[in-house]
Amino acid sequence: MSAPSHSAAELAERFGLEVRGDAGARIEGVGTLAGAGPRQLAFLANPKYRGQLAACDAGVVVMREADAAGFPGTALVARDPYATFARIAALFAPRPEWPAGLHPSADVHPDASVSPDAQVGAFVSIGARSRVDAGARIGPGCVIGEDCVVGEGCELVARVTLVVRVRLGQRVRIHPGAVLGADGFGLAMNEGRWLNVPQLGGVVVGDDCEIGANTCIDRGAIEDTVLGDDVRLDNQIQIGHNVVVGAHTAMAGCVAVAGSARIGRYCLIGGGAGVVGHIEICDRVTVTAMSLVTSSIREPGEYSSGTPLMDNRSWRRNAARFRQLDALARRLPRGDA
Amino acid sequence: MSAPSHSAAELAERFGLEVRGDAGARIEGVGTLAGAGPRQLAFLANPKYRGQLAACDAGVVVMREADAAGFPGTALVARDPYATFARIAALFAPRPEWPAGLHPSADVHPDASVSPDAQVGAFVSIGARSRVDAGARIGPGCVIGEDCVVGEGCELVARVTLVVRVRLGQRVRIHPGAVLGADGFGLAMNEGRWLNVPQLGGVVVGDDCEIGANTCIDRGAIEDTVLGDDVRLDNQIQIGHNVVVGAHTAMAGCVAVAGSARIGRYCLIGGGAGVVGHIEICDRVTVTAMSLVTSSIREPGEYSSGTPLMDNRSWRRNAARFRQLDALARRLPRGDA
Amino acid sequence: MSAPSHSAAELAERFGLEVRGDAGARIEGVGTLAGAGPRQLAFLANPKYRGQLAACDAGVVVMREADAAGFPGTALVARDPYATFARIAALFAPRPEWPAGLHPSADVHPDASVSPDAQVGAFVSIGARSRVDAGARIGPGCVIGEDCVVGEGCELVARVTLVVRVRLGQRVRIHPGAVLGADGFGLAMNEGRWLNVPQLGGVVVGDDCEIGANTCIDRGAIEDTVLGDDVRLDNQIQIGHNVVVGAHTAMAGCVAVAGSARIGRYCLIGGGAGVVGHIEICDRVTVTAMSLVTSSIREPGEYSSGTPLMDNRSWRRNAARFRQLDALARRLPRGDA
Structure with a gap:
C-alpha cells in the first residue's frame, strides 16, 4: 500500500472548507499540533492549545476562522475543527485486508443465511436461523448464536x-x-x-x-x-x-x-x-x-455524587466526621435558614 | 419447532397451584402484565403493579390468593408468584439446537477425557488431564486448560x-x-x-x-x-x-x-x-x-457507603465542605451528646 | 511428571540463604504456614502470623533472622521472605505442556512472520505484517490483527x-x-x-x-x-x-x-x-x-476519596446531611480557624 496523499485544496473542496496559505500543500497523514510534521495535518479545537501554533510544524492545520488570523502556515478554516479533523483523518485510516466471503474454517449452521457480500473470518461460528447482511464483517473468533441478525455494514471486530x-x-x-x-x-x-x-x-x-x-x-x-x-x-x-x-x-x-x-x-x-x-x-x-x-x-x-480526592491523612479525619454528620448537625445552633 | 402449549389446568396440576376461572385456557408463551396477550401467561408479584390487572389481556395470570379475589380473568393462585412464573416460563425457554458429541473442529488433548454424553462445540480446546462429565455442554470457542473438571450437566455457553x-x-x-x-x-x-x-x-x-x-x-x-x-x-x-x-x-x-x-x-x-x-x-x-x-x-x-446524587452545582458546594468537615466539626459548640 | 524435589541445602545454595535446622530436609511443594505438611515449604513474612509458627508442620519455613531464633523446625533465613518464597515456589509451578511450533489449525497470514521457536496454539489467527518472536507462546483462541509485534518470551495465555x-x-x-x-x-x-x-x-x-x-x-x-x-x-x-x-x-x-x-x-x-x-x-x-x-x-x-461504610440506617441519616452540608456550615458560629 502506498500512503494516500491529499492537497489542502483537495481537502477544502471535499469538506467545504476555506484554505489560507499554500493550497498546494500535500499531506500524507495526521498528527498532533505539537507532533505533526510538514507532511501531516493537525487541528486546533481547544483554545487552550492555541499557544502551540507558533512552534507548529504541521503542513496543514484545521482551525476556526478566529485562530487563523496571523497564522503563518497553511490553515483549513472550519466551523467545527474537531469534526472536520475526524472526517479528514478517516481518509488515512487503514482497513483490515480481509478476503471477501467466508473463511474456510467458519462454521455456519445450514439454517443460517450469510450474504455473499459479507466477510466472515476464521473460527467464526454462526447458529441456526441467524442472518448476516450485505457488507457486514465478522472478525475472527466471533460466535453468533441462534436467531440473530447482523444488519448491513455492521462490523464485529473479533471475538x-x-x-x-x-x-x-x-x-x-x-x-x-x-x-x-x-x-x-x-x-x-x-x-x-x-x-x-x-x-x-x-x-x-x-x-x-x-x-x-x-x-x-x-x-x-x-x-x-x-x-x-x-x-x-x-x-x-x-x-x-x-x-x-x-x-x-x-x-x-x-x-x-x-x-x-x-x-x-x-x-x-x-x-x-x-x-x-x-x-x-x-x-x-x-x-x-x-x-x-x-x-x-x-x-x-x-x-454528581461522591467526595473529592484528598491526601489520605486529611481524608481519614474528614471521613470519620461523615460518620457523625447527623449528630453534628443536631448540635448546630438553630439558624434562620 | 411448533411452540409448546399448556392449559391452566395442566400447569396447576404440574406445579401444585389452584385455578380460578377457565381451567381450559391455553397458553403458548409468557409476557408482562401490561404486554401479554390471550395466549400468554403473566404474573403479579409486586403489589405496585396490581393496578395493571384491570386492563390485563393475558390468558392466565399467576398471582397470590389475595389478588385473585375479584379478578375476572383466569388466575393461577400461588404462594410465590414470581418463583412459580419462573418455573412455568422455563417450559417455553428454547434450548440451543446442538448436535450431540464432539464438533469435528474441537481440539481435545489425548490425555483429556470427555464423556460421550457431553456436547462440545466448534473451536473448543481441551487440555491435558481435564475431564468433561456427562450432560455437560461446552459452547463454541471455549478454552479449557489443564487439570480442569467440568461436572455433570454444566453449561459453558461460549468463549x-x-x-x-x-x-x-x-x-x-x-x-x-x-x-x-x-x-x-x-x-x-x-x-x-x-x-x-x-x-x-x-x-x-x-x-x-x-x-x-x-x-x-x-x-x-x-x-x-x-x-x-x-x-x-x-x-x-x-x-x-x-x-x-x-x-x-x-x-x-x-x-x-x-x-x-x-x-x-x-x-x-x-x-x-x-x-x-x-x-x-x-x-x-x-x-x-x-x-x-x-x-x-x-x-x-x-x-452502605457513598453520598447521594445531586445536581452538580449543589454537589460542588457540599463536596467542598467535605474537605473541611473535621475543621468545621471542631468549631461546633460543645453539646450534650 | 514426577514432582520436583529440593533439599533445604540446595535451596540455600541456589538462592543465597542460610539454613537453620535440618539441611537435608526435602520439599516437594509449597503451602501456607497453617496448611503446609512435612514435604512442603512455607514462609513467614507478616509478623501477624508469627503465632502460627508453633503449630507449623511445614518441612521448611522461609523467615527473617529475627523469627528464626527459637524456631525448632528447619528455617531458611532470608532478608525478604516473601520474595524468596516467590522464587522457590516458581520451581514448583507447572508449565502447560504445549507442543512446539504452530498448531495445524492456526490461521497465519502469508505476510506475518512467526519465529520457528515460538508456540502457537489452536484456533489462533495472526494478521498481515505481524511478527511473533522467539520463545513467545500464543495460547488457544488468540487473535492478533495487523501490524503487531509479540516480543521474545511473551506469553498470551488464551483468547x-x-x-x-x-x-x-x-x-x-x-x-x-x-x-x-x-x-x-x-x-x-x-x-x-x-x-x-x-x-x-x-x-x-x-x-x-x-x-x-x-x-x-x-x-x-x-x-x-x-x-x-x-x-x-x-x-x-x-x-x-x-x-x-x-x-x-x-x-x-x-x-x-x-x-x-x-x-x-x-x-x-x-x-x-x-x-x-x-x-x-x-x-x-x-x-x-x-x-x-x-x-x-x-x-x-x-x-483517597469516598465515605466509610456504615449500617444502612446510619448511612441514610448521614448521607441526607451531606445534601445540606454547605447550608449547615454557613450556620456555624464564626470560629478562629
Missing part, C-alpha cells in the same frame, strides 16, 4: 459474542470481547435456593451504534433490551436486562446500568458511573464519573 | 476460559467471556522491580453456581479460590485469588472482591460494590450498590 | 486479542480475554449525531509487563498509548487512548483510566479507582480503592 436473539441495525460496530444477549440476571429465592428466571427476550440495537471491548448487554427477561440509534458505549460497560437507552446517548468506560432502567436521548454517562434498576433518566442528562444514580432524574442537567 | 486447575461441580452455568483460573495478582517488590509470586492453587466452584459474562475468578496462590453451592455472580465481576464465597450468595454486576476476602452465605452484594482483601463478611449481609467494604462485617444487616 | 498496531516488548504476559489496541473512544458531536474520530495510533507495551484477564488497553488516537517496563495490571482494567503509564506502576482490578491521563512510575492504584482524562499523576503516588482522581497529583503520597 464478539451474540448469544441469542440479538438483532443489530445497520452499521453497528462491536469491539472484541463484547457479549450481547447473555442471560439477564433474573433470580427468585425459593426455599433457600436461587431459582433461575428464564430470560426469553432479546437485544435490539439501533443503527450506527458502537459497543466497546468487553462490554456486556444482557437480553431481556420477557421483552427486549433496547439501544436506540447512534448510542455509543465505551469498554467494560454492563447493561442489565430490559434496559432501554435512548438514541445518541454515550457512556464512558465501566458504567453499570441495572435491569429495567430507562435512559433518555442525548445523555452522557461518565466513566464508572452506576444506574440502579427500574428508574428513569430523562433526555440530556449528564452524570459525572463514578456517580451513582439511585432515583429517577426528571430534569436535564449535570448530576 | 469461556478455564485456565488451569478449575473444578466445577454439577450444573454450573458460565456465560461468555468469563475467565476462571487466571493467575492471581501476586507480586513482590524486589530491588525496584516486581517479582511474580507463582499462583499454584486452583478454583473450586460448587454445584448450581452461575457465573456471568466477562466475570473473572482468579486461581489461588497456594490454596484454592472457592465458591460454595448455588452462588450467583452477574457479569463483569472480579474475584481475587483465595477468596471464599459462601453458598447462596449473589453478587450484581461489576462487583470487585480483593484477594483472600471471605464472604458468608446468603449475602447480597450490590452492583459495583467493592470488598477489600483479607477481611470477612458474615452470613446474610447486604451491601448496597457501589459501596466499599473496608473492614470485616460481623453482624447481618444492610451496609 | 487474547491484539487488534492492530500493538507492539509488545519482551516477556510480556497477557491473560485471557484481554483486548489491546481496540478503537479509543473518540467521538465528535456533529449536527446531532456522533461522528467517529479515527484512532490511528497504536499501543506500546514495555518489557516484563503483565496484563490481567479481560483488561482493555485502547490504541491511541494519533500517537500511541504507552505502558512503561514492568507495569502490572490486574483484571478488568480499562486504559483509555493515549494514556501513558510509567514503569513499575501496578493497578489492582477494575481500575479505569480515561484518555490521555499520564501516570507516573512506581504508582499503586487501588481496586476500582478511577482517573479522569488529561491529568497527570506524579511518581510514587498511591490511590486507595474506589477513589476518583479528578485533577493532577504533583506530590508523592497516598490519596
